[in-house]
Amino acid sequence: MADQRNNPPPPPSPPRHTLAPASQRQSHGDGLVQRQQPVAVPLWHIVPRMAGYGVVLFIVWAVLTIMFPNVFTRSSERAVINSPVSLVTSPVEGIVMQQKVAAGQSFTANQPLMVVQNPNIDRSLLVELTGKKLDTQQRYDSARARLESNRRLMGATEQDLQRYNSAAQREHATRVRALQARLASATAQEDQQQEIVNRNQNMQWAGAVSEAYTNASRYQLSMLSNAKAAVKAELDSAVGESEASRNKVYASSADGPSASLAQRRQALSAESAQLTAELEQLEAYGKSVDELLATEQQRIDRLSNLEIRATEPGTIEDLIAQPGMRVAAGATLARASNCAQTRVVAVFPRSLSDNLLPGARLNVHVDGLPAALPASVAEILPRAPDGDQARYFVPFPPIEKNEIYVIAKLDRPLGKLPNKPNAAASATTAGAGGTAPASSGHCGMGRWARVTLDQSWLGQLRASLT
Secondary structure: OHHHHHOOOOOOOOOOOOOOOOOOOOOOOOOOOOOOOOOOOOHHHHHHHHHHHHHHHHHHHHHHHHHOHHHHOOEEEEEEEEOEOEEEEOOOOEEEEEEOOOOOOEEOOOOEEEEEEOOOOOOHHHHHHHHHHHHHHHHHHHHHHHHHHHHHHHHHHHHHHHHHHHHHHHHHHHHHHHHHHHHHHHHHHHHHHHHHHHHHHHHHHHOOOOHHHHHHHHHHHHHHHHHHHHHHHHHHHHHHHHHHHHOOOOOOHHHHHHHHHHHHHHHHHHHHHHHHHHHHHHHHHHHHHHHHHHHHHHHHHHHHEEEEEOOOOEEEEEEOOOOOOEEOOOOEEEEEEOHHHOEEEEEEEHHHHHHOOOOOEEEEEEOOOOOOEEEEEEEEEOOOOHHHHOOEOOOOOOOOOOEEEEEEEEOOOOOOOOOOOOHHHHHHHHHOOOOOOOOOOOOOOOOEEEEEEOOOHHHHHHHHHO
């Protein structure tokens, strides 16, 4: 160390000049300068540099994907063509006797699909209605018989009343004529006695008779006048009774039988009117019972050989009950689908919820079709339990954490596609815990599809930034 401090370092050696190649030397005589030629870089220098650039780009892409997932994720590869299941059920228990639409065939609305026979249908209501009909008929016949009897009694009473009225009228007329004769006789006697009184008065005034003799004749005249008045009053009473009897007012003792017969006829008439009203009520009630009985009989006939119909058109996909099988009430006979209700079930990240609101436009690329199909979001499900999936023909694709189900509705029916096996769908469904049917050519159910948002990158970026 002391030697190094005492001895200074040697001076630097002058730079070594090397002779440049002839192509790079400058020519000072003519003043021209030659450009240096590029030197080729070795490949082992370029590869690490490009790898570094790739790593940087991958990191940038990963960061942007995490920050803006709805910009870089625009489609779903896990989507399947699906359709709601229409269950054909039997409202009654019985035996399937006939199958009118085979599996794979289409049917229209209200078309008979199967015939279920039920010989053990409950007929208690039919028996009860039949009993009511018989009871009503018996009451109607009884009331009608009583009405006929009353009408016959009324006819006989009317004839008796006419005979008694005729006899009473003759009796009243005879009495009136007798009284009129008595009145005429009393009038003649009074007139004769009046002449005697007048003669006696003149003889008294002449002094031929005494006043007592004249008073005696006057007393006899007054007696005759009183008798005449009595006969006149009796005649008036007889005429009044005759007029009253002629007007069906029975006030005389001679009209007693006629009054009894008239009262009996009136009672029979009132009873007949009541029976007529009762017959009308029973007839109306019988008609209503007949209508109910006919309706119940039609219901029993229909349920005994019930035609199972569908309210909407569709296609039979699976036959669960074959002819000859006994089914319970409410049992499923077949499963049907409708191409007009074809749906697409897709799995999307939950981060795209704002872009997948109901009504959002989508493009569906179905496996086997060259062009995309327009669709719209119909429903969003955060999860789909077995109960919800049972409403569809094909089980849903499996879902992971932070993912949702999007059910899309096609703008127009998909129609029939050529048959194509879909092993991926079967494998996916088996992994989800179910069994998937083979890919059906009808409506393309069970085929995989790819669903893409119908929105540009710029629009998605603008939506995510806003």
